[in-house]
Amino acid sequence: MGLLDGKHALVTGGSRGIGRAIALKFASEGADVAITFFSRKEEADAVVAEICAMGRRAVCYQSDASDFNAAGETVAAADAFLGGLDILVNNAGVTRDSLLIRMDEQQWDTVINANLKSVFNYCRHAGALMMRRRSGSIINISSVVGIGGNAGQCNYAASKAGVIGLTMSVAKELGARGVRANCIAPGFILTEMTSRLPDNLKDMWIQDTLLKRAGLPEDVANVALFLASELSSYITGETINCSAHMRN
Numbered sequence: 001m002g003l004l005d006g007k008h009a010l011v012t013g014g015s016r017g018i019g020r021a022i023a024l025k026f027a028s029e030g031a032d033v034a035i036t037f038f039s040r041k042e043e044a045d046a047v048v049a050e051i052c053a054m055g056r057r058a059v060c061y062q063s064d065a066s067d068f069n070a071a072g073e074t075v076a077a078a079d080a081f082l083g084g085l086d087i088l089v090n091n092a093g094v095t096r097d098s099l100l101i102r103m104d105e106q107q108w109d110t111v112i113n114a115n116l117k118s119v120f121n122y123c124r125h126a127g128a129l130m131m132r133r134r135s136g137s138i139i140n141i142s143s144v145v146g147i148g149g150n151a152g153q154c155n156y157a158a159s160k161a162g163v164i165g166l167t168m169s170v171a172k173e174l175g176a177r178g179v180r181a182n183c184i185a186p187g188f189i190l191t192e193m194t195s196r197l198p199d200n201l202k203d204m205w206i207q208d209t210l211l212k213r214a215g216l217p218e219d220v221a222n223v224a225l226f227l228a229s230e231l232s233s234y235i236t237g238e239t240i241n242c243s244a245h246m247r248n
């Protein structure tokens with residue numbers, strides 16, 4: 001018996017990193033899973049193969065999460081393929097780091113569109129389906145940077161803070177229809193996104209944690225599993241910090 005037996009999940013940016021770990025975790029708990037990717041088809045195909053090897057159904061879609069119409073088409077395709085949509089994870093995201101006074105318009109727009117508009121796109125399309133069916137769990141991946149800010153990441157921080165506000169609003173609008181919406185705010189997690197950071201910055205992040213280690217994609221996937229499952233049936237509009245930091 002898995003925690004997600006019979007459930008159908010859509011995970012954006014499921015080809016690698018945190019999204020991949022979430023997709024695999026959900027499948028290992030009995031869910032059928034659709035993932036999206038932006039350009040790395042081989043990685044996405046490999047995730048689909050891993051899920052199918054577990055005996056679950058899986059599919060991947062190339063779909064730019066920042067494109068409203070593409071998101072609508074992807075939600076409809078996933079819903080049709082899976083035979084329903086119980087869980088949506090808005091995980092796709094990018095960074096284009098720069099100090100404020102050096103940041104150009106494209107860096108700002110790319111991050112806001114990929115990290116924030118994308119969440120609106122998928123909540124809008126999948127939320128409508130879930131609302132009609134009076135059931136669903138939406139999980140949006142924010143960041144501790146969206147809560148505390150970070151020098152060199154004003155675009156990213158704004159996008160991730162926006163995700164929290166959007167999620168609380170979705171929770172308020174859809175709660176009465178049986179749809180929950182929550183955020184996860186990861187800290188420093190070892191993925192390709194963070195592999196580009198200089199070593200001294202990585203060490204600083206690690207020393208700053210209470211557990212003196214970096215987070216793994218699986219650490220975030222475990223929180224996503226909790227939020228996707230009935231174990232969190234009375235939790236909505238919440239942001240769970242997954243960073244080994246205390247908020248003080």
Ligand code: NAP
Nearest residue numbers: 013015017018037038039040064065092093143189191193
């Ligand atoms: P990652 O390893 O860089 O993976 C990013 C994923 O998003 C990939 O699957 C990528 O697809 C996909 N993606 C990017 N832009 C997209 C777009 N426009 N449309 C569709 N898919 C897109 O990143 P990660 O570290 O796993 O991060 C996942 C999420 O967690 C992001 O929202 C990130 O902001 C958040 N987060 C990460 C950390 C961390 O420390 N790593 C901390 C806090 C929050 P392709 O493979 O095709 O490129």
